[in-house]
Amino acid sequence: MTTTTERPAAAPVPPSRPSPRRAVTATLLRWWRSLTAMRTALVLLFLLAVAAVPGSLLPQRSLSQSQVTRYFSDHPDLAPVLDRFYLFDVFSSPWFAAIYLLLFISLIGCVVPRAIEHARAVFAAPPPAPRHLHRLPDHRSLDSGLDGAATLDVVEEELRVRRFRVVRREGRYGPELSAEKGFLKETGNVVFHLALLALLLGLAGGKLWGYEGSILVTEGDRFCNTFQQYDNYSAGALVDAGDMSPLCVTLDDFKAEYEENLTAASFTADIGYGLAGSASRNTTIGVNSPLRFDGDRVYVTGHGFSPVFSVTFPNGDSFTDISAPFLPAETQTMSSEGALKLPDVPGSDEQLALQGLFAPTGSVQGGVLTSVDPRPLDPQVAVFVYEGYLGLDSGLPQNVYSIDQTQIDRGNLTRIGEANLKVGESTTLADGTVITFSGVKQFAAMQVSHDPGQLWVLGSAIAILVGLLGMLLLRRERVFARTTAGPGGAGTVLDVGALTRGSADTAPRFTALTDDVAAALARRARTEENPRT
Amino acid sequence: MINESLAATSDTLFSVAVGLYSLAVVAFCAELAFGGRTAPARELVAAGGGTVQRPVPAAAGGADDEPARARRWGMVAMALTALGALVQAGVLLTRGLATGRLPWGNMYEFGTAVVLVAVVVYLVLAVRTPALRHIGIFVLAPVVLSMVGIGLFLYASAGPLVAALRSAWLAVHVTTAILGFGIFFVSGIASVMYLVRSRYEAKVAAGEQPMSRIVHRLPGAAALDRTAHRTAVFGFPIWTFAVIAGAIWAESAWGRFWGWDPKETWAFIAWVVYAAYLHARTTAGWRGRPSAWINVVGLGVMVFNLLYVNMVSTGLHSYGGLN
Numbered sequence: 001m002t003t004t005t006e007r008p009a010a011a012p013v014p015p016s017r018p019s020p021r022r023a024v025t026a027t028l029l030r031w032w033r034s035l036t037a038m039r040t041a042l043v044l045l046f047l048l049a050v051a052a053v054p055g056s057l058l059p060q061r062s063l064s065q066s067q068v069t070r071y072f073s074d075h076p077d078l079a080p081v082l083d084r085f086y087l088f089d090v091f092s093s094p095w096f097a098a099i100y101l102l103l104f105i106s107l108i109g110c111v112v113p114r115a116i117e118h119a120r121a122v123f124a125a126p127p128p129a130p131r132h133l134h135r136l137p138d139h140r141s142l143d144s145g146l147d148g149a150a151t152l153d154v155v156e157e158e159l160r161v162r163r164f165r166v167v168r169r170e171g172r173y174g175p176e177l178s179a180e181k182g183f184l185k186e187t188g189n190v191v192f193h194l195a196l197l198a199l200l201l202g203l204a205g206g207k208l209w210g211y212e213g214s215i216l217v218t219e220g221d222r223f224c225n226t227f228q229q230y231d232n233y234s235a236g237a238l239v240d241a242g243d244m245s246p247l248c249v250t251l252d253d254f255k256a257e258y259e260e261n262l263t264a265a266s267f268t269a270d271i272g273y274g275l276a277g278s279a280s281r282n283t284t285i286g287v288n289s290p291l292r293f294d295g296d297r298v299y300v301t302g303h304g305f306s307p308v309f310s311v312t313f314p315n316g317d318s319f320t321d322i323s324a325p326f327l328p329a330e331t332q333t334m335s336s337e338g339a340l341k342l343p344d345v346p347g348s349d350e351q352l353a354l355q356g357l358f359a360p361t362g363s364v365q366g367g368v369l370t371s372v373d374p375r376p377l378d379p380q381v382a383v384f385v386y387e388g389y390l391g392l393d394s395g396l397p398q399n400v401y402s403i404d405q406t407q408i409d410r411g412n413l414t415r416i417g418e419a420n421l422k423v424g425e426s427t428t429l430a431d432g433t434v435i436t437f438s439g440v441k442q443f444a445a446m447q448v449s450h451d452p453g454q455l456w457v458l459g460s461a462i463a464i465l466v467g468l469l470g471m472l473l474l475r476r477e478r479v480f481a482r483t484t485a486g487p488g489g490a491g492t493v494l495d496v497g498a499l500t501r502g503s504a505d506t507a508p509r510f511t512a513l514t515d516d517v518a519a520a521l522a523r524r525a526r527t528e529e530n531p532r533t
Numbered sequence: 534m535i536n537e538s539l540a541a542t543s544d545t546l547f548s549v550a551v552g553l554y555s556l557a558v559v560a561f562c563a564e565l566a567f568g569g570r571t572a573p574a575r576e577l578v579a580a581g582g583g584t585v586q587r588p589v590p591a592a593a594g595g596a597d598d599e600p601a602r603a604r605r606w607g608m609v610a611m612a613l614t615a616l617g618a619l620v621q622a623g624v625l626l627t628r629g630l631a632t633g634r635l636p637w638g639n640m641y642e643f644g645t646a647v648v649l650v651a652v653v654v655y656l657v658l659a660v661r662t663p664a665l666r667h668i669g670i671f672v673l674a675p676v677v678l679s680m681v682g683i684g685l686f687l688y689a690s691a692g693p694l695v696a697a698l699r700s701a702w703l704a705v706h707v708t709t710a711i712l713g714f715g716i717f718f719v720s721g722i723a724s725v726m727y728l729v730r731s732r733y734e735a736k737v738a739a740g741e742q743p744m745s746r747i748v749h750r751l752p753g754a755a756a757l758d759r760t761a762h763r764t765a766v767f768g769f770p771i772w773t774f775a776v777i778a779g780a781i782w783a784e785s786a787w788g789r790f791w792g793w794d795p796k797e798t799w800a801f802i803a804w805v806v807y808a809a810y811l812h813a814r815t816t817a818g819w820r821g822r823p824s825a826w827i828n829v830v831g832l833g834v835m836v837f838n839l840l841y842v843n844m845v846s847t848g849l850h851s852y853g854g855l856n
Contacts, residue, residue: 038812038815038816039816039818039819041812042809042812042813042816042819045805045808045809045812046805046806046809048805049801049802049805049806049809052793052798052801052802052805053798053802055793055798056793056795056798056799056842056846057846060793062792062793063792063793063794063848067847090793091793203791212788212789259692259693261692261693263692263693263694263695263696264695264696265693265696265699266696266699267696287696287697287699287786288697288699288700288702288782288785288786289785290785290788297784297788299787299788301787301788447788449788449789451789451790454784454790457790458781458790461777461780462777464773464777465770465773465774465777468769468770468773469770472766472769472770472811
């Protein structure tokens with residue numbers, strides 16, 4: 001309470017201007033309050049949902065670089081503008097991060113005070129009964145033949161049977177009782193929101209310390225878990241390449257099985273794996289069953305064919321069994337496209353390349369090769385042979401799976417032959433070079449992933465679900481009762497009121513409770529009248 | 534491998550189910566037509582053009598002043614709906630038996646299962662709270678439309694599952710996604726009905742004479758809002774579980790538990806929208822109509838996620854069976 005002092009009436013003191021520091025504090029406090037208000041959290045939730053939309057409607061670099069490239073060539077004017085707003089990297093963009101960080105802070109501001117308050121409430125006694133019990137959503141008055149204390153004893157017993165925490169007080173308006181149960185509802189609420197925070201932390205940790213590398217491995221080949229070996233990799237900011245586990249994997253055999261209607265039934269890879277320098281173990285991995293080893297996971301994410309060629313040059317030198325993976329252009333028939341580059345041709349300054357189509361089961365109609373079956377029943381290739389300069393040392397990165405079109409456009413590469421070949425067939429170029437299609441190997445697209453946050457995220461997700469169930473399915477009930485003397489001093493009037501959160505149909509339960517109380521009161525009154533019977 | 538005659542039976546049952554639901558719609562219409570004895574417009578125009586304040590029917594809607602003939606039609610409609618649900622369950626059962634797998638491996642089967650869940654949820658609600666029977670036509674009409682759409686545009690003949698779907702997680706993830714979707718379907722319709730009804734009640738309270746007999750017979754706005762909320766409360770943990778199960782499956786199938794694949798993104802958006810709905814209902818200034826709109830948006834997101842993401846965008850969830 002403030003004490004008022006006598007002031008000279010003539011000079012009312014203007015309210016002094018708050019010091020700048022206090023003004024800043026007040027402003028910050030106001031911002032903090034509005035940021036942590038439920039309304040703000042709602043708006044931020046909506047913003048998050050809306051912000052995620054372009055990430056699904058526009059191609060994303062994280063999902064498919066080639067689709068982004070195509071979008072750029074289809075919309076040369078629009079794409080750079082969209083790119084400036086990070087619309088091809090929505091989920092790693094600063095504005096997406098801004099929204100979820102704000103939501104994160106808002107969530108902390110919401111849930112931490114709530115958790116503290118809840119912890120206090122768990123240990124505190126139920127609050128005193130309100131003055132007007134008949135204003136509570138559920139209310140009933142009962143006549144009792146017992147005195148006030150005995151009546152409340154009966155109520156307390158009924159409530160304790162129902163596992164309420166009960167407190168008796170001598171209130172201002174008569175002896176009263178407060179009872180409470182259902183703390184787990186609020187506990188669920190707090191757990192849910194804290195687990196959301198934990199999940200976000202786990203996600204962030206996984207992104208910072210996690211990595212992912214992918215590589216095409218032909219049967220018989222081996223790779224080790226280093227960034228140098230991967231065709232593609234992405235790593236979090238805090239990944240130390242020296243700490244990566246020295247896992248090495250050999251692809252022994254790859255099998256693709258199909259149903260009668262050529263639906264893919266299973267893809268399995270027999271692999272040998274182990275840490276570099278130690279013994280290798282064998283296992284089979286496939287779709288839905290990766291290898292989990294030492295915090296790393298090894299997946300088969302795709303497969304394809306590598307046609308094998310032998311090239312014999314006019315001077316007698318030859319390359320035997322050279323191959324390159326051809327990427328599936330169509331998963332239904334496994335019709336694949338690729339290129340085999342020969343930068344060092346013996347006895348010549350010109351470089352050589354084959355580019356074309358591979359069909360596991362080929363069918364040539366009108367000179368055009370198509371594939372009719374994903375299984376390698378009758379492998380065929382249709383290749384163009386190019387001679388000239390491949391541009392591999394030009395300093396510009398180029399696609400491994402095709403030859404550089406700009407070199408053809410500039411006239412550096414010229415087409416010197418073309419052929420449709422079955423296994424064992426060969427074609428002879430004008431200079432006498434013989435190219436033989438000698439066979440087919442399978443390759444598997446393999447991926448090694450490392451995400452230290454994964455289990456943390458899973459635990460948080462389970463906690464989210466448990467908290468959610470507690471929050472949504474449990475009720476928090478408060479029951480209050482008070483006795484007053486009956487009209488004219490005869491008997492006792494018992495008022496019972498209840499307040500329930502988390503349930504719509506409270507009336508039947510309240511009626512059941514008060515019915516039981518009334519019955520117990522009647523019973524007790526009878527035994528008091530005739531204690532012998 | 535595929536039992537063709539069972540597969541054909543399944544297709545026939547699909548048509549039968551559509552027929553039964555259509556008849557149920559007709560019966561619900563008849564119920565409305567005969568239930569209009571107390572049509573508000575006729576009896577309440579006072580002489581001199583003034584209007585008489587008429588108390589808004591309470592939560593029970595027009596159920597208590599219902600003539601026997603309307604009640605009979607209502608029962609017929611309910612029976613037809615229940616029969617339709619049984620036959621529709623038969624569609625999925627025979628498909629499953631014909632293919633020897635869970636019958637939710639493509640969009641046709643998924644959509645059929647979602648609609649079945651929605652019908653069952655409606656039936657359960659209508660049996661437990663008879664006043665809710667009166668939203669029947671607004672549930673069954675979208676159901677018939679959805680079924681026709683599914684049959685025409687999403688149909689895929691019975692076949693084996695693609696390799697990626699051969700996992701125990703299919704039973705967990707897809708089943709819960711179907712349950713969640715079906716429940717949200719009914720919840721969304723209840724919110725639409727709430728929006729219509731609450732406007733009607735506001736007009737009545739303002740002394741106007743809204744002409745709509747159909748809206749007059751709907752349950753009260755409060756009851757509709759409660760139904761929408763309770764179904765969403767029921768559906769939200771199921772949807773949450775479906776998303777988590779999907780993430781666990783994705784971890785073993787695709788090499789990461791979350792990668793912002795279009796389907797994942799929209800599942801996330803739906804989750805956020807429903808979370809917003811549940812929050813909005815307890816936030817001052819958002820109760821009532823604004824929160825109901827959020828629920829309607831949620832249903833829109835769910836439908837968009839099914840149709841657009843599978844048919845237009847390219848992502849990893851391309852199991853629709855449509856080429």
